[in-house]
Amino acid sequence: MNKSAQIWMNGRLIPWDEAKVHVLAHAIHYGSSMFEGIRCYETENGSAVLFLKEHMRRLFDSAKIYRINIPYTIDELCQATIGVIVANKQRSCYIRPIVFRGAGALGVNPKSAAIDLAIATWEWGSYLGEAVLETGVDVRIATWNRPAPNTTPAGAKAGGNYLNSQLIKMEALMDGYAEGIALDAFGYVSEGSGENIFVVRDGVIHTPFAAQSILPGITRNAVMQLAKSLGFEVKEAFISRESLYIADEIFMTGTAAEITPVRSVDKYQIGTGKPGEMTKALQSAYFDVIHKGIDNRGWLTFLDNE
Ligand code: PMP
Numbered sequence: 001m002n003k004s005a006q007i008w009m010n011g012r013l014i015p016w017d018e019a020k021v022h023v024l025a026h027a028i029h030y031g032s033s034m035f036e037g038i039r040c041y042e043t044e045n046g047s048a049v050l051f052l053k054e055h056m057r058r059l060f061d062s063a064k065i066y067r068i069n070i071p072y073t074i075d076e077l078c079q080a081t082i083g084v085i086v087a088n089k090q091r092s093c094y095i096r097p098i099v100f101r102g103a104g105a106l107g108v109n110p111k112s113a114a115i116d117l118a119i120a121t122w123e124w125g126s127y128l129g130e131a132v133l134e135t136g137v138d139v140r141i142a143t144w145n146r147p148a149p150n151t152t153p154a155g156a157k158a159g160g161n162y163l164n165s166q167l168i169k170m171e172a173l174m175d176g177y178a179e180g181i182a183l184d185a186f187g188y189v190s191e192g193s194g195e196n197i198f199v200v201r202d203g204v205i206h207t208p209f210a211a212q213s214i215l216p217g218i219t220r221n222a223v224m225q226l227a228k229s230l231g232f233e234v235k236e237a238f239i240s241r242e243s244l245y246i247a248d249e250i251f252m253t254g255t256a257a258e259i260t261p262v263r264s265v266d267k268y269q270i271g272t273g274k275p276g277e278m279t280k281a282l283q284s285a286y287f288d289v290i291h292k293g294i295d296n297r298g299w300l301t302f303l304d305n306e
Contacts, residue, residue, distance in 0.1 A: 008081075
């Protein structure tokens with residue numbers, strides 16, 4: 001991991017190595033942390049954070065679900081984020097805000113545990129590998145399902161949810177796949193360990209409903225908007241496992257994965273085995289935003305440190 005100089009923690013910038021937690025922090029024992037993954041890109045128009053406010057809003061939503069009161073406003077955390085990037089002199093980076101229940105209570109009831117917050121930034125390359133954006137990835141259906149509705153809420157980006165994601169990811173990698181696609185508790189397609197999924201058949205784009213044990217991805221939402229502006233039909237739908245095998249195109253979306261084409265699922269070749277036309281058109285529209293810095297929708301927050 002590329003260390004940066006400073007991390008914002010509970011309202012101030014401190015050296016990276018000093019941003020520590022107590023071993024009895026509630027979050028370590030019970031998974032009570034909420035976090036975000038955000039990216040800052042060095043675009044042709046300058047460095048900019050993608051979907052800063054949307055991510056901070058989701059952080060507040062996740063915290064609310066778990067009855068955590070964040071003692072800052074969304075705007076304050078957005079400003080703090082820009083402050084860390086500038087302090088670390090970064091032009092592009094990955095940004096990890098996290099709010100967690102700290103030390104002070106070790107009962108399951110977290111009432112007297114501290115609420116701690118940190119925002120870290122560091123330089124990070126492409127998540128699934130640079131080449132895969134062009135070639136596509138091989139994925140499998142995970143043997144693990146996503147959590148059933150009304151268990152651990154998939155709509156909150158909580159640390160504890162990533163136990164399920166770890167099982168899915170480790171299994172996929174051990175078997176030589178780039179990622180695992182999990183089904184929901186009813187056997188319908190849900191999402192990858194860290195990406196949402198889109199499936200194209202006969203020119204129509206399908207993606208699981210937000211209620212199907214998925215994290216409602218910010219990239220997912222953006223891709224749905226881009227698809228509509230390109231004149232593509234996009235539908236939320238129940239997606240069966242077998243419909244993946246006979247899809248014309250499949251791609252996965254996420255802050256880290258961006259728009260990654262899928263070239264095979266369980267060794268069934270998808271379409272021609274190369275990224276499809278709709279996938280490529282969406283990638284190109286997305287890359288215009290993140291690489292060229294073309295932003296008609298207020299998705300980018302440009303840094304003032306030009
Ligand atoms: N699902 C899961 C489980 C994830 O961890 C992520 C990554 N945050 C996503 C979907 C994609 O979400 P986003 O587009 O907001 O990064």
